[in-house]
Amino acid sequence: MRVAVTGGSGFCGGYVARAVDRCGAGLVCLGRRPGPAGRHVRWDAATDVPDLDGADLVIHLAAAVGDPGPGKREEQRFRAVNVDGTKRLLDAAGGRPVVWVSSGSVYRTKSGTVTEDAPVADQRTAYGRTKAAGERLALEAGAVVLRPRAVYGHGDPHLLPRLRRAVRRGVIRLPGPDVLLSLTAVENLADACLRAGDWPAGAYNIADAHPYPRNEVVALVLPGVRIRQVPIAAALAAAVLVPGLEITRYAVEQLAYGLVLDIGRARAQGWAPERVLGDFLGDAEPVR
Numbered sequence: 001m002r003v004a005v006t007g008g009s010g011f012c013g014g015y016v017a018r019a020v021d022r023c024g025a026g027l028v029c030l031g032r033r034p035g036p037a038g039r040h041v042r043w044d045a046a047t048d049v050p051d052l053d054g055a056d057l058v059i060h061l062a063a064a065v066g067d068p069g070p071g072k073r074e075e076q077r078f079r080a081v082n083v084d085g086t087k088r089l090l091d092a093a094g095g096r097p098v099v100w101v102s103s104g105s106v107y108r109t110k111s112g113t114v115t116e117d118a119p120v121a122d123q124r125t126a127y128g129r130t131k132a133a134g135e136r137l138a139l140e141a142g143a144v145v146l147r148p149r150a151v152y153g154h155g156d157p158h159l160l161p162r163l164r165r166a167v168r169r170g171v172i173r174l175p176g177p178d179v180l181l182s183l184t185a186v187e188n189l190a191d192a193c194l195r196a197g198d199w200p201a202g203a204y205n206i207a208d209a210h211p212y213p214r215n216e217v218v219a220l221v222l223p224g225v226r227i228r229q230v231p232i233a234a235a236l237a238a239a240v241l242v243p244g245l246e247i248t249r250y251a252v253e254q255l256a257y258g259l260v261l262d263i264g265r266a267r268a269q270g271w272a273p274e275r276v277l278g279d280f281l282g283d284a285e286p287v288r
């Protein structure tokens with residue numbers, strides 16, 4: 001079995017590449033930078049056709065990730081990778097199975113429990129819009145699309161660092177009352193990526209077995225930091241008034257409205273997420 005992984009130089013893709021390597025499968029990491037293992041094949045998703053020669057399975061995680069300010073230029077930058085890059089990848093894959101990693105941010109629903117049949121629309125950022133457009137292409141091409149949410153783990157460059165930067169004088173302001181939300185351990189996502197190659201085509205939510213109370217998570221990952229709850233409207237106004245703030249309007253919404261992913265469809269394929277937040281917090285040293 002030879003597996004091509006994109007995004008191997010990144011956080012989630014690095015875990016996937018190492019997991020493929022541990023299985024003893026042949027590994028090729030396609031990207032601008034090498035992955036943590038396997039052979040490197042250079043690929044800039046924004047411009048190039050990927051060389052998938054010899055691959056039996058493609059796991060696609062490369063993406064423009066983040067929460068940029070509005071504007072045509074940023075939208076185009078995200079589109080070049082997440083939509084046009086996806087199109088080039090799917091064309092090159094031909095009939096090979098493709099696991100395409102999407103995101104829970106494609107859902108229109110902001111709160112409550114969502115199944116994969118919930119509407120995918122009205123994304124509020126360039127990231128969400130271009131991930132939704134990319135996954136539409138992937139679904140049309142018969143790929144397996146995974147939708148994780150808020151991926152955490154050692155080496156996470158997005159979630160925890162952003163929360164840490166939002167702490168001011170030992171206090172973090174959280175919008176609205178406590179909510180339940182889904183998080184995805186990066187190890188659970190990597191495990192799903194490896195197993196999903198032979199799942200029926202379609203979309204699958206991927207998250208830890210149970211949702212977590214937001215305030216408890218923040219208290220656990222930011223020990224010693226005091227939590228102050230502020231009205232959602234005030235937090236949204238602050239995000240608009242202070243551009244460049246770590247807690248952007250989108251981030252406020254992510255924290256204010258608890259979104260829970262129903263993972264029944266992935267479970268029905270025999271997948272069971274084993275890792276929980278407590279495992280991550282209890283690791284004496286980074287586990288990869």
Ligand SMILES: NC(=O)c1ccc[n+]([C@@H]2O[C@H](COP(=O)([O-])OP(=O)(O)OC[C@H]3O[C@@H](n4cnc5c(N)ncnc54)[C@H](OP(=O)(O)O)[C@@H]3O)[C@@H](O)[C@H]2O)c1
Pocket residue numbers: 006007008009010011012013030031032033043044045046060061062063064065081101102103104131148149150151152157158159
């Ligand atoms: N982290 C989360 O909370 C989360 C939640 C839901 C879904 N996801 C999805 O998980 C996937 C991985 O995200 P991540 O958190 O691991 O992000 P990350 O650490 O920022 O990694 C992004 C990866 O994409 C690659 N990439 C970006 N632009 C590229 C380009 N033009 N050509 C080739 N490769 C390019 C980067 O490689 P180089 O910069 O080295 O080229 C890097 O390997 C993404 O598809 C993301 O949408 C993540």
